[in-house]
Amino acid sequence: MSSELRELYQSVILDHNKQPRNFRKPESANCSAEGSNPLCGDRVTVYLEVKDGVIADAGFQGSGCAISTASASLMTQAIKGQPIEAVEKLFEGFHTMVTSDPRREPESEALGKLSVFAGVREFPMRIKCATLAWHAMREAIHQSGGTVSTE
Amino acid sequence: MSAPNRAATESHVPFDPERARRDFPILQRSDSEKPLVFLDSAASAQKPQQVIDAISACYSHDYANIHRGVYELSARATAMFEGVRDTARRFLSAAESREIVFVRNTTEAINLVASSYGRTHVGEGDEVLITEMEHHSNIVPWQILCDQVGAELRVAPIDDRGALRMDEFERLVGPRTRIVAVAHVSNALGTVNPVARISRLAHSVGAVVVVDGAQAVPHQPVDVQELDCDFYAFSGHKIFGPSGVGVLYGRASILSQMPPYQGGGMMIQTVTFEKTTYEDIPHRFEAGTPDIAGVAGLGAAMDYLTDLGLESIARYEAELLVYATEALGKVPGLRLIGTAPNKVSVLSFVLEGVHPHDVGTILDQKGVAVRTGNHCAMPVMAHFDVPATVRASLALYNTRSDVDALVDALMEVREIFG
Numbered sequence: 103m104s105s106e107l108r109e110l111y112q113s114v115i116l117d118h119n120k121q122p123r124n125f126r127k128p129e130s131a132n133c134s135a136e137g138s139n140p141l142c143g144d145r146v147t148v149y150l151e152v153k154d155g156v157i158a159d160a161g162f163q164g165s166g167c168a169i170s171t172a173s174a175s176l177m178t179q180a181i182k183g184q185p186i187e188a189v190e191k192l193f194e195g196f197h198t199m200v201t202s203d204p205r206r207e208p209e210s211e212a213l214g215k216l217s218v219f220a221g222v223r224e225f226p227m228r229i230k231c232a233t234l235a236w237h238a239m240r241e242a243i244h245q246s247g248g249t250v251s252t253e
Numbered sequence: 254m255s256a257p258n259r260a261a262t263e264s265h266v267p268f269d270p271e272r273a274r275r276d277f278p279i280l281q282r283s284d285s286e287k288p289l290v291f292l293d294s295a296a297s298a299q300k301p302q303q304v305i306d307a308i309s310a311c312y313s314h315d316y317a318n319i320h321r322g323v324y325e326l327s328a329r330a331t332a333m334f335e336g337v338r339d340t341a342r343r344f345l346s347a348a349e350s351r352e353i354v355f356v357r358n359t360t361e362a363i364n365l366v367a368s369s370y371g372r373t374h375v376g377e378g379d380e381v382l383i384t385e386m387e388h389h390s391n392i393v394p395w396q397i398l399c400d401q402v403g404a405e406l407r408v409a410p411i412d413d414r415g416a417l418r419m420d421e422f423e424r425l426v427g428p429r430t431r432i433v434a435v436a437h438v439s440n441a442l443g444t445v446n447p448v449a450r451i452s453r454l455a456h457s458v459g460a461v462v463v464v465d466g467a468q469a470v471p472h473q474p475v476d477v478q479e480l481d482c483d484f485y486a487f488s489g490h491k492i493f494g495p496s497g498v499g500v501l502y503g504r505a506s507i508l509s510q511m512p513p514y515q516g517g518g519m520m521i522q523t524v525t526f527e528k529t530t531y532e533d534i535p536h537r538f539e540a541g542t543p544d545i546a547g548v549a550g551l552g553a554a555m556d557y558l559t560d561l562g563l564e565s566i567a568r569y570e571a572e573l574l575v576y577a578t579e580a581l582g583k584v585p586g587l588r589l590i591g592t593a594p595n596k597v598s599v600l601s602f603v604l605e606g607v608h609p610h611d612v613g614t615i616l617d618q619k620g621v622a623v624r625t626g627n628h629c630a631m632p633v634m635a636h637f638d639v640p641a642t643v644r645a646s647l648a649l650y651n652t653r654s655d656v657d658a659l660v661d662a663l664m665e666v667r668e669i670f671g
Contacts (some may be wrong), residue, residue: 104618111611111669120606140625142639143609164641167608168670225614 109221110228111168118172123179128159129131133246135163137238144170148178148238152246156240157181157189162235169219174235176216186243189230193236199223200232256306268565274650276301276557287620290658295440295468295646296624298493300550307553310483318542320519329543337552338535344555345485346476352503352508352534355543359392359467362486362501363434363539365466365514366463367394370484371432374461377403380429382460384409384417384446385636386439389629390452391465395434404431411636415442415636423454430460437469437485441630441644442591443599445469452481461507466473467491471648472597474563477502489547492516493648494554498547501538508534515540518524566649571646574598577656584663592636598647599629607670609641615669616643619662 127134131149135251138145145167150161160178177196181189192213199208200222210217222232257407259301273279279299282289291299307439317327319334322326335350342350356362371394374383381395385408399406407430409422417435426433433455438445455462464596470487477485483504503511513520513531517540522530531537558566577600582589586605604612613625627634634640643657 107573107615107618110614114461116670142608144608144610145640166610167610169611171608210445226615228610231610 106221106224108235110225112218114176114215114218115168115233118175119168122162122171122175124161124182125163126161127163128161130158130159131161133242135238135241135245137241138236139166139170142167142231144231144234146170146174146238147237147243148163148174150239150246152186152243155187155245156185157183160239161209162238166234167228167231169222169231170234173219174234176218176240177235177239179215180214189239189243193240196236197233235252255643268561268649270569270650270652273301273561274652276303277336277650279313280650290621290655292645292647292651292655292659293492293622293624294471294648294651295644297490297496298471298648299555299650300493300495301554302556302585304494304550306607308546308550311549315388315549316546319545320536332547333552334543334545337548337555340552340555344470344475344559345500345502346474346478349480349505351534352505354508356486356499356501356538356540357497357544358488358490358499359465359572360394362484363391363463364394364498365501366432366484366486366503367398369511369514369538370461370507371395371398372402374596375399376406378429379404380407380427380432381405381432381434382407382422382425382430382455383434384436385411385632386415386421386442386444386630387415387434387436387632388440388465388467389631391436391463392632393598395579397431406430407564408632411442411444411633412466413637414593415444415469415519415591415633416440416595417444417446418666419450422451422602426454426458426460428458428459430455433460434463434465434491436465436467437475437480438466438472438597438599438631439470439591439633440599441601441628441633441642442593443468443596443601443646444591444593445595445597446589447595448480448482452483456481459460468597469592471558472563473567473625483507489551489554492551492554495535495544495547495550497550498544500541500551503534505534508538511538513540515538561649570598570647573651573653573656574600576653577645577647577659578661580656581663585667586658587663590639590642598651599644601642601644601648602638603642604666609643612643612663612666613671615666616659616662617663619658621659621662623659 130151134149136147146164162174205225208220281443319331343354463484466487485502520540590601609625
């Protein structure tokens with residue numbers, strides 16, 4: 103297997119693909135948004151319970167490739183219990199990492215487990231897969247009236 | 254642009270894929286790169302040197318606008334352009350070259366028929382009949398037409414092998430059917446439809462038959478008189494020619510009664526602000542300066558296929574399809590989508606537990622280029638209850654070793670995903 107492929111399909115990603123966490127619609131969810139990528143047929147709906155400016159619960163449903171499924175799964179874990187401002191920072195950090203120059207060291211210290219997606223940088227066609235759930239999550243926060251900057 | 258007589262070249266010449274491969278510069282990648290295993294010709298085929306040279310020669314030596322200048326160069330370009338029209342007539346075994354309209358691609362050809370013929374012949378309560386296996390380009394133009402005129406779009410279903418249910422199709426052809434639009438070959442499944450039989454059924458109720466031939470022409474000889482269809486469309490880029498140019502065949506008796514599709518230069522006889530009179534067919538449907546060098550390339554592509562012999566190509570690809578079907582059958586958890594008894598060398602499949610998009614990325618790392626997605630045929634995906642498939646489409650330049658490379662790469666997918 104090539105080193106690029108090993109970087110992309112790390113065991114954490116394969117594990118979250120096989121057994122996605124928070125793969126459910128939380129009963130307490132008060133906002134949701136769907137993301138879809140018509141090119142490959144990926145479709146994900148992100149459900150959030152936003153309470154007092156904090157993501158109290160998060161879940162997702164849908165079908166997609168390993169990258170988009172694992173990304174949605176790890177994202178819900180990462181944002182649960184976080185204030186919206188911190189989630190926004192996480193979004194920016196994640197987005198910057200997966201779209202950065204693959205020849206440089208990825209800036210992923212603040213991202214924790216999410217840094218497994220740095221391998222996506224070598225595969226420009228797959229960046230959309232990795233960010234699909236994140237964009238849906240942001241849209242859901244918007245709907246809840248949360249203050250998210252779109253810049 | 255003289256093509257050799259088909260009967261003389263096609264019956265006895267065995268097809269040599271290795272020799273054909275040498276005509277395609279992209280398949281000769283240098284040692285520093287991974288060799289290309291190109292299995293996506295159903296999306297767009299690679300180009301032989303003959304086509305590349307024809308386009309280059311047109312621009313280098315023979316280029317001017319057509320049907321305009323009195324000078325020699327323009328006359329030469331015009332003769333080339335009209336010569337390719339006759340090549341296309343022979344390529345489709347049409348009766349007359351005025352039945353050949355140059356368009357951008359199959360999509361434009363179908364839109365032309367839907368707009369020009371459709372709006373003048375389909376009214377409220379009438380029906381347009383298509384099949385469940387159509388490409389979006391043979392669905393959406395008819396949907397738009399039906400919405401505009403208040404007609405109904407009816408859909409003949411496919412069975413679980415991906416073959417058209419002829420019993421259902423027959424039931425759906427009725428007195429209100431005005432247009433029957435079908436793929437000759439399905440892009441997502443490879444299924445070959447019985448067009449001659451479909452034509453008989455459609456004509457028995459006075460409907461016209463529009464055939465999307467985009468996926469058929471690279472694989473087998475096409476005779477529009479034998480098929481007895483009224484319109485037949487294909488794209489240059491799928492038969493190893495350039496993109497941006499395609500052909501619409503239309504039966505002269507029908508085409509000559511149709512109003513223009515687009516207005517502009519070249520399609521008129523006289524213009525005053527009060528009234529314009531239109532050119533005869535085919536020029537009535539060719540408004541504006543066409544892709545002149547593209548037509549030169551298309552002519553070279555048709556000559557190339559005729560020289561190789563489409564009968565021989567069809568025989569070779571049929572053998573390759575059998576080999577590939579058997580080889581893929583050995584990959585654990587692989588399910589073929591599209592197993593109709595009559596099909597061309599297109600293999601759509603899903604791998605249990607692995608999304609097609611992941612399969613595509615891993616295959617690409619091994620130099621194997623396949624298409625993954627819904628193949629612009631979402632209803633087909635819905636029928637088989639899959640979000641997408643992997644599609645390997647084999648063309649005349651593919652060999653058993655390409656198939657072996659595909660299978661090896663699929664084994665690596667299994668290794669990664671377990």
